[in-house]
Amino acid sequence: MTEKKPELEITAGGFTFKARYEWDNAPETVKGLREKLFPLESKIIHVRWSGQGGWIPFGDMDLGVPLENGTCYPHPGEIVFYPGGKSECELLIAYGYVNFASKAGQLPGNHFATIYEGNEHLMELGEKFLWEGAQDITFKEI
Numbered sequence: 001m002t003e004k005k006p007e008l009e010i011t012a013g014g015f016t017f018k019a020r021y022e023w024d025n026a027p028e029t030v031k032g033l034r035e036k037l038f039p040l041e042s043k044i045i046h047v048r049w050s051g052q053g054g055w056i057p058f059g060d061m062d063l064g065v066p067l068e069n070g071t072c073y074p075h076p077g078e079i080v081f082y083p084g085g086k087s088e089c090e091l092l093i094a095y096g097y098v099n100f101a102s103k104a105g106q107l108p109g110n111h112f113a114t115i116y117e118g119n120e121h122l123m124e125l126g127e128k129f130l131w132e133g134a135q136d137i138t139f140k141e142i
Contacts, residue, residue: 006034008113010093012044012054012137013128017118019079022111025069029081029112032065038141043134044093046126049103052076052096054129056137058089070108072100077119080109095126 008019021030044054053074065083074080074094082090087102092109100109115122129135 006141008038008139009142010115010137010139013125013135015118015121015125017115017121018142019077019113019115021113022069026110026112028068029065029083029110032063033081033112034141036063038139040137040139042137044129044137045134046130047092047098049101050092051098052126053092053094053098053100054126054135054137055093056091058084058091060084061089063089065110067108067110069111071111072106072108074098074100074109074111076122077115078111079113079115080111082107082109093122095122 005023010017010019023030042056044056047053047055062084067083071080076094076096078094080092080100087104087107092100100107
């Protein structure tokens with residue numbers, strides 16, 4: 001019998017989501033975020049350049065995470081982390097079509113987790129932080 005691996009519970013805008021880490025595809029990102037960032041309480045705002053997504057900017061924070069499992073086009077429910085370099089360090093949750101970018105141009109974000117429960121509320125959450133502004137968000141392991 002295999003031991004159940006930790007997952008994420010994300011609460012934002014009155015919704016709760018569950019996400020699986022991408023252990024095999026983004027091991028260094030998962031490790032770095034688990035050790036240095038999670039649990040996390042923050043605000044999520046609508047992206048500026050990328051389309052239908054929410055982001056949490058971290059400025060010049062450096063978690064020592066390499067670029068891995070990069071995508072410029074995360075699908076709804078995919079969560080990506082950009083460790084910084086060309087633009088600031090940030091975390092993005094796609095709720096619809098996303099072309100991950102910044103004022104410096106297109107960025108590859110590390111796809112480190114995927115929402116598997118609560119997806120039916122992603123569009124509602126996106127509309128909420130688009131029209132009502134920043135929403136409280138928490139990430140904790142379960």
